[in-house]
Amino acid sequence: MLSGWFIALLATGYLGLLFAVARFGDARADAGKSIISANVYALSLAVYCTSWTFYGSVGRATSGGLSFLTIYIGPTLMLLCVGVIIKMIRISKAQRITSIADFIASRYGKSQLLAGMVTVIAVIGVVPYIALQLKAMAASVDVLLQHSGSSVEVWGLDSTFLIAVILALFSILFGTRHLDATERHEGMVAAVAFESVVKIIAFMAVGIFVTYGMFGGLGDLFQRAAASADMERLLHLDSGRAGTWTALIILSGLAIIFLPRQFQIIVVENVDESHLKRAVWLFPLYLLLINIFVLPLALGGLLHFGAQGANPDTFVLTLPLARGAEALALLAFIGGLSAATGMVIVETIALSTMVCNDLVMPWLLHSTWLQAEKRQDLSGLLIGIRRAAIALILLLGYIYFRLAGEAYALVGIGLISFTAVAQFAPAMFGGMYWKQGTRAGAVAGLLAGFVVWLYTLLLPSFAKSGWMPSGFVEHGLFGLGWLKAQALFGLGGLDEISHCLWWSMLANMGAYVAVSLNSRPDAVEASQAERFVDVFRFxxxxxxxxxxxxxxxxxxxxxxxxxxxxxxxxxxxxxxxxxxxxxxxxxxxxxxxxxxxxxxxxxxxxxxxxxxxxxxxxxxxxxxxGLEEVLDILDEATQVRAHSRQLEAKQRELEAATNELREANERLRELDRMKDDFISTVTHELRTPLTSIRALSEMLHEDPRLDLADRSRFLGIIVNEAERLTRLINQILDMAKMESGRAEWTTGAVDLGEVVRESMASLEHLFREKGVALAGNIPASGPVVQADRDRLTQVMINLLSNAVKFVPGGAGRVQVGLSSAAGLVRVEVHDNGPGLTAEECNVIFEKFRQGGNTMTDKPQGTGLGLPISRQIVEYFGGNLWVESEPGAGANFIFTVPLPVPEE
Amino acid sequence: MKRANPIRQRLAALSLLGVPLLTYPLLSLPSGTWGGIPATYLYLFGVWAGLIALAAWVAERRGI
Structure with missing residues (x-):
C-alpha cells in the first residue's frame, strides 16, 4: 500500500502546506497584523528538536539509558537565565545584529576577521548536523520503502540527494524573500511553530501506541525490561559517568543559544521581549513532553526486535509498521520530516546570512570588480549570494553524509556540532559582561578552542569513517603518546565529547582571558564594549x-x-x-x-x-x-545617568529639609507671638502696683498737710505694693529660668510628710489671722521621694496660701491629706471656698490668670504661682491639677513618683 | 538606583536550584523502583516538571 510515489506525494503535499502557512504568516506581517504571539514564539524555539530528537534520542536510549535527557535539561536551565537572553536581544536590536557572527564581530570593534572566523567555525561545525538531518530523512524513507518493497529513483540519483535539493529550494523560497535580515521572517517562524506542533503530536502518538497498544503500559514495559540483564542496565544511571552527564548539560545549555539557528529564532526573530516569559516555561514543557516516551520506545523496540534486530534510530517508524499501523507510521514519517525540514530551513538561512555578510562581502568589497560596477544596484547580487550559500551548505551536508555519515549514530554527529558552537561561549559571555575583553583575546580564544575541537573531535570522526589515517588517534601525532587525539596529555577515562569540551574550553577561555588582559582595545572596540556591556544603561x-x-x-x-x-x-x-x-x-x-x-x-x-x-x-x-577621548565620552555617557539619579536624590532631600525649615519657622513665629503676649502681660501686671505706688507717693509728696493716719495708711499700701512688685519680679525671673532650663535644682531624698508639716506650720499665723481652720492628717514619717526640698516647699506654700486667700474668713476650712499608692505620693489641699468652674480649672494654670473675677476684684496674687508649681511638679515626674465644682470648694492635688525600689 | 528585575532573578534562582537537583551526586540518590517504574525515571521527570511549573508560576504572575 505504501508505494514510493504515495510517500513522495504525501511529503510534497505536507511541504506545500508548510509553504502555505509561511505565506499566510508573511502576508499577515506585511499587513501589519503579526501572527507571532508568545505561544508561536515559544513553539518556534522547538526547532531545537530536530530529527536527532525525533529518531536519534530513541537510538541513544538503547545504549545510554536516560543520558539522552541531558540534551533537554541543559536548555531548560539555560532558558531560565532570562536576563542573559534579554540582554542579547536588547543588544541585537540596538545594533541591528543579524547573526551570531555579527554579534561577536560587532562587540569586538566590528572586526571582519572575527566575523569570518565565527562564520567558518559555524559552517564547519554545523555541516555535520545538517548531514545528520539528511541521514535521518534518508533512513526514514528507506524504512518506509523497504516495508513496501518499492523504490524511488529519478535519473539514477539517490533519495538523499533529492531530499537535499528539495530542502535547498524550500529554504531559498522561505528565507531570502527580503534582503534585510533584521526584517524578520515571520512566515518562516510561523511554519516552524506549526512543524513543532506536528512533530510532538506524531511522536506522542507513536509513544502512546507502543506503550499502551503493543505493551501493557509503562509499568509493564519497565518490568519486562528489568527481567533482562542488558536492558535492566538502561533503567538506572551509571554514576561512573557523572562527568559526562554534567558536560552534556553544559554543552546543550550553550547550544540552545549559540547554535546559529537558535540564535536566529531566539534573538533575531524575537518580536517582543515579553514573549520570553511564555517561552521560559512552555518550551521546557515541550521538551519534557516529547521525551516522556523516548525510553519506553527504546525498551519496546529492544523487546520487540531483540538486540540485533532493527536499527534503533528508526524504532519510531519500525515499531508501528511491525504491527501494521501504516497510517501511524506515515504520521511519524511526517513528524520526522517536520523535525528535519524545520532545522534545515532555519539553519541554512542563518548560515547563509553569515556566509554572505561575513565571508563573501568582505572579499567582494576588496575586489576590483565591485569598484568597477560602482553605480550598480547590489541588492539583487546579495540575494543571489545568499541563495547560492544555502545550496552550497546543503551540498556540503550531503557530502559529509556520503563520506562520514555511516560510521556515526545520529546523536554522535549532533554532539560534534554542539561542541563546535560551544566555542563561542567565552567570547559571547565575555563580550556581554566584561568590558576588558578585547578583539585579540577573542581571536586567540576562538582559534585555540577551534583547533582543539578539530584535533580531538572532528578529525577523529573522519578517521573513524576511514577518510583519513587514524594513527594520530591510536598512537598520537608523530607517534607521541601524549598527543593521542582522544586522550590528550594522557587524560583518559572520559568519553570523547567531555574530553573535547574540557580541553577546548580550557584552551579557549585561557587564551581569551590571558590575551585580553595583555592587550589594549582600540577606540572602536572600547566604545562597542561599552554599548554591549552597559546596554541597559547606555x-x-x-x-x-x-x-x-x-x-x-x-x-x-x-x-x-x-x-x-x-x-x-x-x-x-x-x-x-x-x-x-x-x-x-x-x-x-x-x-x-x-x-x-x-x-x-x-x-x-x-x-x-x-x-x-x-x-x-x-x-x-x-x-x-583616539582611545582616550572615546573613553572620556563613554564615561560621561554612563555617568550622566548616574549623576541625574544623584541629583534627584539630592532634590528630594532638599524638599524634605525645606519642609522641616518651614515647620520650624512656624514654631518660632508662634513662640515669638507668645513672648510678645507674655511681655505685654508682664508689663501690664507690673504697672498695676507701680501705678498705685506712684499715685499714693504723689499724694504724699504734693499734700504736706495730709494727716498722720492717712500718711501711715498710704505708706502701708506703698510697702505692700512694693512687696508685691518684688514678688512678681522674683517669680517672673523664676519662671524665665525654669522655661529656659537654667533653673538650679538640688535633688535629694525628701521626706514629703515633713515638707507638708513644715509648710503648714510656717503659714499657721496666716490662717489664724483670718480665722481659717487648717487641719491635716500627716504621718510622722512620710514617704520619701527624690526631689528638691525647697522647691516642693514652695509648691506646698503656694497651694496653702491660695487656699487661705479664697476661703471665707471665720468659716473657712482647709484640709490637707497625704497618701501614697501605685508608686505615687498624692498630696491634697482641700478648701471650702467658692470653687471653680470647669473652664477655670484649666485656665488657672496659665500665666497671669487668677481665680475670681479679675475685672472687679482686687488682684490677690501674681498669677504665676500655679504655673510655677505645675512646672516644678512636672519636673520631678508628677502632676498638678484641680478638682472642683462651683460652690463646692476646690481640691488641689499633686503627685510625685516614689523612687523605683532597687532590686 | 533602579532595582534589578525580581522576576528575572527568581527565574535565575530556579536555574541555580535546578543545577544541583539534576546533576550528580544528588542524582544517584533515587534507586529501585516506585510502583513498577524506575525511581530515577520518576525523579528526573518529577524534578523537571516541578521546575517548569515553578517557572510558569513565577513568569505568568506579573510581566517581565
Whole structure:
C-alpha cells in the first residue's frame, strides 16, 4: 500500500502546506497584523528538536539509558537565565545584529576577521548536523520503502540527494524573500511553530501506541525490561559517568543559544521581549513532553526486535509498521520530516546570512570588480549570494553524509556540532559582561578552542569513517603518546565529547582571558564594549552623536544605501528616518553623526556590521578620536545617568529639609507671638502696683498737710505694693529660668510628710489671722521621694496660701491629706471656698490668670504661682491639677513618683 | 538606583536550584523502583516538571 510515489506525494503535499502557512504568516506581517504571539514564539524555539530528537534520542536510549535527557535539561536551565537572553536581544536590536557572527564581530570593534572566523567555525561545525538531518530523512524513507518493497529513483540519483535539493529550494523560497535580515521572517517562524506542533503530536502518538497498544503500559514495559540483564542496565544511571552527564548539560545549555539557528529564532526573530516569559516555561514543557516516551520506545523496540534486530534510530517508524499501523507510521514519517525540514530551513538561512555578510562581502568589497560596477544596484547580487550559500551548505551536508555519515549514530554527529558552537561561549559571555575583553583575546580564544575541537573531535570522526589515517588517534601525532587525539596529555577515562569540551574550553577561555588582559582595545572596540556591556544603561542619545566626528556627504551615503538595499527600499527607509527627525525629506537633513549612524545601521542590517563599517568609512572622512577621548565620552555617557539619579536624590532631600525649615519657622513665629503676649502681660501686671505706688507717693509728696493716719495708711499700701512688685519680679525671673532650663535644682531624698508639716506650720499665723481652720492628717514619717526640698516647699506654700486667700474668713476650712499608692505620693489641699468652674480649672494654670473675677476684684496674687508649681511638679515626674465644682470648694492635688525600689 | 528585575532573578534562582537537583551526586540518590517504574525515571521527570511549573508560576504572575 505504501508505494514510493504515495510517500513522495504525501511529503510534497505536507511541504506545500508548510509553504502555505509561511505565506499566510508573511502576508499577515506585511499587513501589519503579526501572527507571532508568545505561544508561536515559544513553539518556534522547538526547532531545537530536530530529527536527532525525533529518531536519534530513541537510538541513544538503547545504549545510554536516560543520558539522552541531558540534551533537554541543559536548555531548560539555560532558558531560565532570562536576563542573559534579554540582554542579547536588547543588544541585537540596538545594533541591528543579524547573526551570531555579527554579534561577536560587532562587540569586538566590528572586526571582519572575527566575523569570518565565527562564520567558518559555524559552517564547519554545523555541516555535520545538517548531514545528520539528511541521514535521518534518508533512513526514514528507506524504512518506509523497504516495508513496501518499492523504490524511488529519478535519473539514477539517490533519495538523499533529492531530499537535499528539495530542502535547498524550500529554504531559498522561505528565507531570502527580503534582503534585510533584521526584517524578520515571520512566515518562516510561523511554519516552524506549526512543524513543532506536528512533530510532538506524531511522536506522542507513536509513544502512546507502543506503550499502551503493543505493551501493557509503562509499568509493564519497565518490568519486562528489568527481567533482562542488558536492558535492566538502561533503567538506572551509571554514576561512573557523572562527568559526562554534567558536560552534556553544559554543552546543550550553550547550544540552545549559540547554535546559529537558535540564535536566529531566539534573538533575531524575537518580536517582543515579553514573549520570553511564555517561552521560559512552555518550551521546557515541550521538551519534557516529547521525551516522556523516548525510553519506553527504546525498551519496546529492544523487546520487540531483540538486540540485533532493527536499527534503533528508526524504532519510531519500525515499531508501528511491525504491527501494521501504516497510517501511524506515515504520521511519524511526517513528524520526522517536520523535525528535519524545520532545522534545515532555519539553519541554512542563518548560515547563509553569515556566509554572505561575513565571508563573501568582505572579499567582494576588496575586489576590483565591485569598484568597477560602482553605480550598480547590489541588492539583487546579495540575494543571489545568499541563495547560492544555502545550496552550497546543503551540498556540503550531503557530502559529509556520503563520506562520514555511516560510521556515526545520529546523536554522535549532533554532539560534534554542539561542541563546535560551544566555542563561542567565552567570547559571547565575555563580550556581554566584561568590558576588558578585547578583539585579540577573542581571536586567540576562538582559534585555540577551534583547533582543539578539530584535533580531538572532528578529525577523529573522519578517521573513524576511514577518510583519513587514524594513527594520530591510536598512537598520537608523530607517534607521541601524549598527543593521542582522544586522550590528550594522557587524560583518559572520559568519553570523547567531555574530553573535547574540557580541553577546548580550557584552551579557549585561557587564551581569551590571558590575551585580553595583555592587550589594549582600540577606540572602536572600547566604545562597542561599552554599548554591549552597559546596554541597559547606555545613554545612546548623548553619546552616539559625539562618538563620530568627521565629514560625510549625504548623497554618497544615500548612494551606498541604494546600492545595497535597492532603490525602493532605501527611499522607504530614508523617508521613515526623515519623519523620525521631523524633517520633510532626507535632503533637508545635515549629514551629521546621527545620519551616518542611521546609514551604517541600515547597511549593517543588510551586509553585517563589519562590512557596513568599511563601506561607510569609504565614503565618509572620519576623524580618529583616539582611545582616550572615546573613553572620556563613554564615561560621561554612563555617568550622566548616574549623576541625574544623584541629583534627584539630592532634590528630594532638599524638599524634605525645606519642609522641616518651614515647620520650624512656624514654631518660632508662634513662640515669638507668645513672648510678645507674655511681655505685654508682664508689663501690664507690673504697672498695676507701680501705678498705685506712684499715685499714693504723689499724694504724699504734693499734700504736706495730709494727716498722720492717712500718711501711715498710704505708706502701708506703698510697702505692700512694693512687696508685691518684688514678688512678681522674683517669680517672673523664676519662671524665665525654669522655661529656659537654667533653673538650679538640688535633688535629694525628701521626706514629703515633713515638707507638708513644715509648710503648714510656717503659714499657721496666716490662717489664724483670718480665722481659717487648717487641719491635716500627716504621718510622722512620710514617704520619701527624690526631689528638691525647697522647691516642693514652695509648691506646698503656694497651694496653702491660695487656699487661705479664697476661703471665707471665720468659716473657712482647709484640709490637707497625704497618701501614697501605685508608686505615687498624692498630696491634697482641700478648701471650702467658692470653687471653680470647669473652664477655670484649666485656665488657672496659665500665666497671669487668677481665680475670681479679675475685672472687679482686687488682684490677690501674681498669677504665676500655679504655673510655677505645675512646672516644678512636672519636673520631678508628677502632676498638678484641680478638682472642683462651683460652690463646692476646690481640691488641689499633686503627685510625685516614689523612687523605683532597687532590686 | 533602579532595582534589578525580581522576576528575572527568581527565574535565575530556579536555574541555580535546578543545577544541583539534576546533576550528580544528588542524582544517584533515587534507586529501585516506585510502583513498577524506575525511581530515577520518576525523579528526573518529577524534578523537571516541578521546575517548569515553578517557572510558569513565577513568569505568568506579573510581566517581565
Amino acid at each position: 545613554d545612546a542619545r548623548n553619546a552616539e552623536a559625539r562618538l563620530w566626528r568627521g565629514k560625510a556627504s549625504p548623497d554618497a551615503l544615500v548612494g551606498l544605501l541604494e546600492r545595497f538595499l535597492g532603490a525602493a527600499r532605501a527611499r522607504q527607509q530614508l523617508a521613515a528616518y526623515a519623519l523620525s527627525r521631523q524633517a520633510a525629506g532626507w535632503r533637508n537633513l545635515p549629514a551629521d553623526a546621527d545620519f551616518v549612524q542611521f546609514a551604517e545601521a541600515e547597511l549593517a542590517g543588510a551586509i553585517g556590521s563589519a562590512s557596513a563599517r568599511v563601506m561607510v568609512a569609504s565614503v565618509a572622512q572620519e576623524e580618529d578620536l
